[in-house]
Amino acid sequence: MKGARTQAADALVSSPSTDPIRRVLSAVGQVGVLLAVGLLLLTVLLAATGHAVGPALAALVRGAFGSWYAITSATIVRMVPLGFAGLAVAIAFRAGVLNVGAEGQLLMGAAIATALALPLHDTSPWLAIPIMIAGGAVAGSLWAMIAGVLRLRFGVLEVISTIMLNFVALNLVGWLVRGPLQEPQRINPQSLSLPPSLQLPVLMEGTRLHAGVPLLVVTAAALGWWLFNTASGFRVRSVGANSRAAHSAGEIAVGSTLLLTFALSGLLAGMGGAVEYLGVTYALYENFSPGYGYTAIAVALLARLHPVGVLGTALLFGALEAGANAMQRDAGVPNVVVTVVEAVLILLVVALDRWRARSAAATGSAGSST
Amino acid sequence: MTAPTGETALLSLERLSRRFGAVQALDEASLQVRSGTVHALLGENGAGKTTLMRVVFGLLTADRGTMHWRGTPLRVRSPAHALSMGIGMVHQHFTLVPAMTVAENVALGGHGLFDREAAAARVRDVGARAGLSLDPAARVDALPVGAQQRCEIVKALARDVQLLILDEPTAVLAPSEARELLAWVRQFADAGNAVVLITHKLRDALAVADDVTVLHRGRTVLSKPASSTTETELAEAMLGGAGASTSIVTQVMAAEQDELVPETELTPGLETSVQSVDETVLSLREVTWRDGQGLVRVHRANMTVGRGEIVGIAAVEGAGQHELLRLLAGRLTPEQGTVVRPADVGFVPEDRHRDALLLDAPLFENLALRGAGRRRGRMDWTAFRTAAASLIAQFDVRATGTTVAARTLSGGNQQKFVLGRELAGKPPALVVENPSRGLDFKATAAVQQALRTARDEGTAVVLYSSDLDEVLLLADRVYAVHAGQVMEVVPDRDAVGRAMLGTLADDAPEALGDADRTPAGSSA
Numbered sequence: 001m002k003g004a005r006t007q008a009a010d011a012l013v014s015s016p017s018t019d020p021i022r023r024v025l026s027a028v029g030q031v032g033v034l035l036a037v038g039l040l041l042l043t044v045l046l047a048a049t050g051h052a053v054g055p056a057l058a059a060l061v062r063g064a065f066g067s068w069y070a071i072t073s074a075t076i077v078r079m080v081p082l083g084f085a086g087l088a089v090a091i092a093f094r095a096g097v098l099n100v101g102a103e104g105q106l107l108m109g110a111a112i113a114t115a116l117a118l119p120l121h122d123t124s125p126w127l128a129i130p131i132m133i134a135g136g137a138v139a140g141s142l143w144a145m146i147a148g149v150l151r152l153r154f155g156v157l158e159v160i161s162t163i164m165l166n167f168v169a170l171n172l173v174g175w176l177v178r179g180p181l182q183e184p185q186r187i188n189p190q191s192l193s194l195p196p197s198l199q200l201p202v203l204m205e206g207t208r209l210h211a212g213v214p215l216l217v218v219t220a221a222a223l224g225w226w227l228f229n230t231a232s233g234f235r236v237r238s239v240g241a242n243s244r245a246a247h248s249a250g251e252i253a254v255g256s257t258l259l260l261t262f263a264l265s266g267l268l269a270g271m272g273g274a275v276e277y278l279g280v281t282y283a284l285y286e287n288f289s290p291g292y293g294y295t296a297i298a299v300a301l302l303a304r305l306h307p308v309g310v311l312g313t314a315l316l317f318g319a320l321e322a323g324a325n326a327m328q329r330d331a332g333v334p335n336v337v338v339t340v341v342e343a344v345l346i347l348l349v350v351a352l353d354r355w356r357a358r359s360a361a362a363t364g365s366a367g368s369s370t
Numbered sequence: 371m372t373a374p375t376g377e378t379a380l381l382s383l384e385r386l387s388r389r390f391g392a393v394q395a396l397d398e399a400s401l402q403v404r405s406g407t408v409h410a411l412l413g414e415n416g417a418g419k420t421t422l423m424r425v426v427f428g429l430l431t432a433d434r435g436t437m438h439w440r441g442t443p444l445r446v447r448s449p450a451h452a453l454s455m456g457i458g459m460v461h462q463h464f465t466l467v468p469a470m471t472v473a474e475n476v477a478l479g480g481h482g483l484f485d486r487e488a489a490a491a492r493v494r495d496v497g498a499r500a501g502l503s504l505d506p507a508a509r510v511d512a513l514p515v516g517a518q519q520r521c522e523i524v525k526a527l528a529r530d531v532q533l534l535i536l537d538e539p540t541a542v543l544a545p546s547e548a549r550e551l552l553a554w555v556r557q558f559a560d561a562g563n564a565v566v567l568i569t570h571k572l573r574d575a576l577a578v579a580d581d582v583t584v585l586h587r588g589r590t591v592l593s594k595p596a597s598s599t600t601e602t603e604l605a606e607a608m609l610g611g612a613g614a615s616t617s618i619v620t621q622v623m624a625a626e627q628d629e630l631v632p633e634t635e636l637t638p639g640l641e642t643s644v645q646s647v648d649e650t651v652l653s654l655r656e657v658t659w660r661d662g663q664g665l666v667r668v669h670r671a672n673m674t675v676g677r678g679e680i681v682g683i684a685a686v687e688g689a690g691q692h693e694l695l696r697l698l699a700g701r702l703t704p705e706q707g708t709v710v711r712p713a714d715v716g717f718v719p720e721d722r723h724r725d726a727l728l729l730d731a732p733l734f735e736n737l738a739l740r741g742a743g744r745r746r747g748r749m750d751w752t753a754f755r756t757a758a759a760s761l762i763a764q765f766d767v768r769a770t771g772t773t774v775a776a777r778t779l780s781g782g783n784q785q786k787f788v789l790g791r792e793l794a795g796k797p798p799a800l801v802v803e804n805p806s807r808g809l810d811f812k813a814t815a816a817v818q819q820a821l822r823t824a825r826d827e828g829t830a831v832v833l834y835s836s837d838l839d840e841v842l843l844l845a846d847r848v849y850a851v852h853a854g855q856v857m858e859v860v861p862d863r864d865a866v867g868r869a870m871l872g873t874l875a876d877d878a879p880e881a882l883g884d885a886d887r888t889p890a891g892s893s894a
Contacts, residue, residue, distance in 0.1 A: 231748070249740060
């Protein structure tokens with residue numbers, strides 16, 4: 001790529017909007033500004049609800065980054081499901097598929113991984129763990145493809161179908177943990193605990209840092225490489241940028257590209273669900289996901305839909321959630337306060353995005369429409 | 371630069387400037403519009419015509435300069451504000467809601483409750499007074515372009531505008547429709563109103579306008595009564611004065627002129643078709659295509675295109691040529707009949723923003739878009755960047771590199787880029803639709819030259835243009851499309867004109883109104 005920079009035309013000044021280094025810097029700067037705004041808002045909310053600001057914020061920071069244990073066992077552990085679901089949303093949005101159903105796809109992934117755990121109880125973890133992760137991924141993928149087929153065959157908007165499928169998945173899990181997948185004693189609405197031999201290996205003694213973390217990093221890197229360096233990744237981006245031009249100028253089969261995106265997106269979310277089950281919860285229960293699939297939308301948008309950026313923003317939101325729990329525990333501040341801050345951040349990201357798109361369009365039309 | 375003499379101006383713009391990033395779109399532009407006149411605003415693509423009028427209509431604000439409306443200082447806050455003062459604008463790309471009826475579109479932006487009957491009556495009333503026929507209950511997406519344009523005009527008139535700004539109004543119209551529109555413009559101005567006609571068609575400007583203002587690079591370079599200027603003077607002003615070589619001016623002027631007799635080597639004749647018969651590249655046999663509503667758009671079409679010829683398509687808006695071109699290019703699949711075509715057919719659609727470009731993607735990715743559906747494996751971006759750089763140089767695309775977004779290019783440069791992209795792989799066949807729509811002289815000449823070069827190098831070219839003269843100028847053979855029927859005709863203005871209008875003569879405007887709507891464009 002660097003070699004190309006020396007090409008004749010590229011020797012000319014390139015536009016700031018497409019210069020990669022400036023884009024990364026501006027993205028990081030944007031996250032920084034948003035973080036500052038979020039912190040300010042949090043301070044105001046804490047003061048307004050009569051909490052001591054100093055101790056509460058201290059608890060938040062301590063809970064997220066205060067100790068090696070907090071970093072590895074709270075922040076990074078939460079980063080994993082947020083990251084997988086964030087990748088799912090990012091890849092879908094890239095293709096113009098508004099998959100807001102990562103939550104349901106993640107739950108289906110966890111459910112199928114749980115179901116596979118029973119027959120695989122006595123097999124080698126080298127066989128069982130990949131099968132469970134793959135099974136979860138396929139389940140998430142099929143769950144998303146329901147929405148994909150509905151859109152392509154019947155024109156049902158995926159914003160509606162995926163969110164409805166979230167509720168179906170949630171209630172399906174509720175039924176499973178009271179029925180077929182309930183633990184043998186039939187006391188608690190949850191599945192049988194996963195035997196230690198089938199759990200994802202812990203990477204560092206005394207922490208909860210599990211093998212799902214490197215899996216997430218590798219997945220994000222692979223996805224990023226695929227999206228920007230392969231013909232099929234380019235097709236996905238083209239369809240998202242302008243599906244009519246993708247069909248007319250690119251002779252791209254838009255329908256199958258969209259279906260592929262639905263499948264891939266659901267696959268990533270389902271994988272996240274399976275990994276969360278195998279690495280953290282070791283059981284399936286109703287509140288398996290505290291809304292990872294919804295927070296993932298913010299994770300993806302804040303990362304500007306870049307797979308590698310998702311790692312960073314997932315870490316950030318992981319820290320926020322870990323800190324929020326600590327704040328509730330240590331300073332008695334309800335963690336919904338942090339949820340409010342997260343929601344405001346999401347709105348700000350979306351607003352900034354629209355504003356940027358509008359100013360780009362205004363500048364462009366000056367050059368082309370006169 | 372002196373304002374036309376006479377009574378005080380209805381609208382007066384003094385030294386308006388506006389900058390977009392690095393682009394100085396307006397550089398102290400001035401304009402005086404008198405009541406009761408048609409004022410033609412001329413200029414190349416990117417000269418600032420539309421930007422200037424968007425300032426007047428409240429879509430943009432000027433960085434510097436002053437405006438007066440009826441002698442009092444004018445500050446326009448929004449299009450709604452402009453309309454409330456009596457300034458209306460019809461954009462080149464219409465701003466109608468396709469899924470709504472004409473009456474609903476006209477009522478949009480009003481206040482209070484929506485009364486269907488009252489809105490329909492208003493459309494009929496305004497339409498009748500202005501002499502524009504429109505069915506208030508018709509859905510806009512079912513209307514042909516000409517009727518959509520009348521809907522836009524009625525929308526403005528319903529707000530009692532005294533100044534109507536029309537941005538390239540004839541660009542989307544068949545010649546006969548354009549004549550009708552210009553006659554209407556004249557009549558509207560004669561009733562005491564004023565019209566600003568943004569155009570780059572000198573013929574239109576001189577035929578209908580009282581005053582002419584020419585912008586070049588955001589500056590007013592000429593402003594005088596139409597009666598005291600000539601096409602040559604205007605063309606030179608548009609191209610930036612005496613600097614432009616006369617040969618280019620005259621050459622392009624020739625291309626613009628109505629009664630042009632093609633030069634000898636371009637003379638279309640049946641000999642050319644005979645020569646290429648045994649080297650057929652593209653052909654249709656008994657091809658039929660129906661749209662989503664089951665309307666037959668192309669009916670049992672037969673057509674051949676040979677190596678090294680330009681086959682022209684002549685048709686009025688909505689006759690089925692849109693679908694015919696896409697069938698030839700392989701972008702639509704026929705439901706009956708056979709299409710024989712090479713795997714690789716270049717295609718330049720008329721709406722480059724919607725159908726040809728990823729506006730926010732860099733140019734090299736836009737180049738890679740061609741053939742993306744057939745590609746496998748990795749993308750060699752280094753090669754695409756190199757290819758994009760040479761394409762930019764070869765087709766004289768004004769861009770600051772291969773990494774700039776397509777959006778930042780002017781319309782003419784976007785078109786040159788798209789055409790260059792489609793020709794870059796030397797495809798055996800090329801289908802182009804309105805290739806010079808919305809382009810200025812220089813870009814038009816460049817595009818036409820590129821088509822001739824491709825033809826001479828052996829490409830089978832299919833060209834549709836809503837400008838019949840352009841078809842006749844470039845084509846070796848001509849097919850006319852009328853109501854989905856495709857027939858080959860002698861490339862003679864009169865014969866083609868009759869064929870594309872069915873049996874009607876070209877000069878029967880009163881009957882033409884119906885003929886334009888009878889083809890497949892009419893809805894059930």
